[in-house]
Amino acid sequence: MEKVDHIGIAVKNLDAVLPYYTDTLGIRLMGIEDVPTQGIRVAFLDAGNVKLELLEPASETGAVAKFIEKRGEGVHHIAFGVTGIQERMDDLRENGVRLLSDGPVPGAGGAQVAFMHPKSSYGVLYELCDKSGNQE
Numbered sequence: 001m002e003k004v005d006h007i008g009i010a011v012k013n014l015d016a017v018l019p020y021y022t023d024t025l026g027i028r029l030m031g032i033e034d035v036p037t038q039g040i041r042v043a044f045l046d047a048g049n050v051k052l053e054l055l056e057p058a059s060e061t062g063a064v065a066k067f068i069e070k071r072g073e074g075v076h077h078i079a080f081g082v083t084g085i086q087e088r089m090d091d092l093r094e095n096g097v098r099l100l101s102d103g104p105v106p107g108a109g110g111a112q113v114a115f116m117h118p119k120s121s122y123g124v125l126y127e128l129c130d131k132s133g134n135q136e
């Protein structure tokens, strides 16, 4: 059983929503970073035993922009923390899960990540997040 590392939440404007999370909900902001490979800016928030990952589109063409355009703001994905991400991907693929890349790709915070297609996961976009090689 994998540990949930974070819950991805798509937002139109990070600066507009952050006060709600930090002031109204009292959740600690851990940091903000650009992830150009995904065309987004992300903010990680410490929600105790799991992180929230707010995802703001940095372009009109990325996955998050398309998600918001089609479905509006809201829960976008659930990320499992794993080690040995390539082996996990191979195992999932052997079990018929459709992965969105052959191998892991760079994620936020120096992680290596991969995604399973929602159509293979009963409607949920799941991410594998491997920080074991992370020097940060």
Ligand SMILES: CC[C@H](C(=O)O)C(=O)SCCNC(=O)CCNC(=O)[C@H](O)C(C)(C)COP(=O)(O)OP(=O)(O)OC[C@H]1O[C@@H](n2cnc3c(N)ncnc32)[C@H](O)[C@@H]1OP(=O)(O)O
Pocket (backbone or CB within 6 Å): 008, 035, 038, 040, 042, 053, 055, 063, 064, 066, 067, 070, 075, 076, 077, 079, 100, 106, 107, 108, 109, 111, 113, 115, 117, 118, 119, 123, 124, 125, 127, 129
């Ligand atoms: C990596 C940095 C950071 C990190 O944690 O380190 C991140 O988490 S980045 C997060 C943003 N990046 C991604 O999401 C990359 C993976 N996503 C994709 O490749 C696409 O978004 C994909 C393939 C999931 C959907 O793209 P597509 O162009 O096919 O969009 P459609 O609207 O045509 O969707 C097809 C089908 O899937 C359903 N769908 C789409 N997104 C989601 C979602 N987030 N959760 C659940 N279901 C989703 C959509 O409704 C369509 O279903 P249908 O029944 O046909 O309506």
Ligand SMILES: [Co+2]
Pocket (backbone or CB within 6 Å): 006, 008, 053, 077, 079, 127
């Ligand atoms: Co994520």
